[in-house]
Amino acid sequence: MAKMVNPDISGKQYQEGSLKDWKNYEYYVLARDEYTCQLCHKHGEGVKLVVHHIVYRSQGGTDRVDNLITLCTNCHTTKNHQPGGKLYKWMKAKKKVTKQLKGATFMNILRKRIMTTFPEASFQYGSQTYVDRKNLLLPKGHFMDAIAISGIK
Incomplete structure (x- = not known):
């Protein structure tokens, strides 16, 4: 994916990738999860969403997108983080997120075609x-x- 976005990418820039900065991670995870809480499935206006670490950072969890998931603030509670809570159970089970942004590949192909057709864009x-x-x-x-x-x- 990184090479499709920037064919000249190399070294540390390639290793860090386009998701290096937190906001990029957050946008990616929200889009991947279709701006929907993955616990109660609420979405839409009025639903405040956050990006949650499945395996808590305090327990060695990383900022990799496969360890991040979208939750609403009603589900992202202290109670759910404690033993017996749903998020705690996810952490212990090391819940996996398998959905990917396949549309991103299409959009990168489309971007290249647009930039070729309209070089001034x-x-x-x-x-x-x-x-x-x-x-x-x-x-x-x-x-x-x-x-x-x-x-x-």
Whole structure:
């Protein structure tokens, strides 16, 4: 995947990959889990989501995306983290996440074709759009993302 995004990638940059920064991990996990709590299956507006470590970091869990899962704040509770709680049981069972973003491969192929057809075009990753939108104090939304991407100050 990294080579498809950047054919010139090598060394440490290749090893760290596109998921090196936490926000990228978070976006990936939320998208992979279709912005749905993987415990109670709630989704949509009004549902606050967080990214949870299946094997807790205090127990040696990593930030690898196969150890991260989407939960709503109603399920991501102290009680569920304690012995007997659902998240604690997941940790002990070392629950595995097997779903992957197969669509990402398609999008990378599509991006290459667009960039070849329209060489004057540029692209921007969602993680940068998020930062730009926040810096402009804009609310979340497709139109607001378009404004942020435009480079307006």
